Amino acid sequence: MSHIKLLKNHTLKATPQRLCILDTLQECGHATLEDVQKIISKKFPTLSLSTIYRNLNEMLQKDIVSEVKIANKKDYFELKKDKHVHLVCQNCGKIEDFEIATDDISKQIEAQTGDKVLNDTLYFDVICKDCLSAK
Amino acid sequence: MSHIKLLKNHTLKATPQRLCILDTLQECGHATLEDVQKIISKKFPTLSLSTIYRNLNEMLQKDIVSEVKIANKKDYFELKKDKHVHLVCQNCGKIEDFEIATDDISKQIEAQTGDKVLNDTLYFDVICKDCLSAK
DNA sequence: TATTATTTGCAAAAAATTAGCAATTATGCT
DNA sequence: AGCATAATTGCTAATTTTTTGCAAATAATA
Incomplete structure (x- = not known):
């Protein structure tokens, strides 16, 4: 499913910022907040940190994104996918x-x-x- | 093994603060930092927050304690035990x-x-x- | 019990996260 | 296509969480 549809299905507007975040997660597979931040700062330098926080939280709540928590490591984010x-x-x-x-x-x-x-x-x-x- | 021995085996002095932290984890089984803080504030009101942080980190490094990281939940700590x-x-x-x-x-x-x-x-x-x- | 290297508690610094709000923008409706 | 409107963004400031520095206290050893 396209990211645009994915967002709309969850009553989220398909803003360039959100699409950029989703693309980044897709590319990375698994990314820490720091990873996301760094990669986005190149692709989309004006995208603010609070937008990243806000959207990752929203997407977690809406189950578009999930957290990968590994002992002794920072938390990662990934696009929700089949059980694995x-x-x-x-x-x-x-x-x-x-x-x-x-x-x-x-x-x-x-x-x-x-x-x-x-x-x-x-x-x-x-x-x-x-x-x-x-x- | 007694907690005192456990600490000494890892070249950590057996201070009352550390023993209190270990006892708390043992009682709780699994406790968030907040849990630890609350429980300790009753048992040992003068034990400072930075001591809790410092010691949990040390004990993680020395593998006396491990982190239990569950998606959508705060991190928990537990005493290291057999694989489970x-x-x-x-x-x-x-x-x-x-x-x-x-x-x-x-x-x-x-x-x-x-x-x-x-x-x-x-x-x-x-x-x-x-x-x-x-x- | 005296010595010494560790550890503690406090206060202050740094880092991470969230909140408030005016300006901007995606969407749905003519 | 252009408009109205509610949602979203980016900023700055506020909170919250975690770490640090250091003098005073303390556990371990002889």
């Missing part, structure tokens, strides 16, 4: 997405706890293929 | 720990990506048993 797992390379820092079925593990939890599992968020610390082969 | 999964009740907010083997899923990732998996952090959104039965 994050692979965080401990060597180069890169974050890859990976799709994986987690039903088995959810069922196991339900069976053993009596809780109902609604959703999950998984992170794996890895050494990525590229870093492995570079050694 | 967090079950976050979407109704009451409670965080439970759960031990589960994740080897299968790690192997699957390794097979499909060529990455080497070192460790993992998993969160599950749940409705906990208590909230389920209260409905």
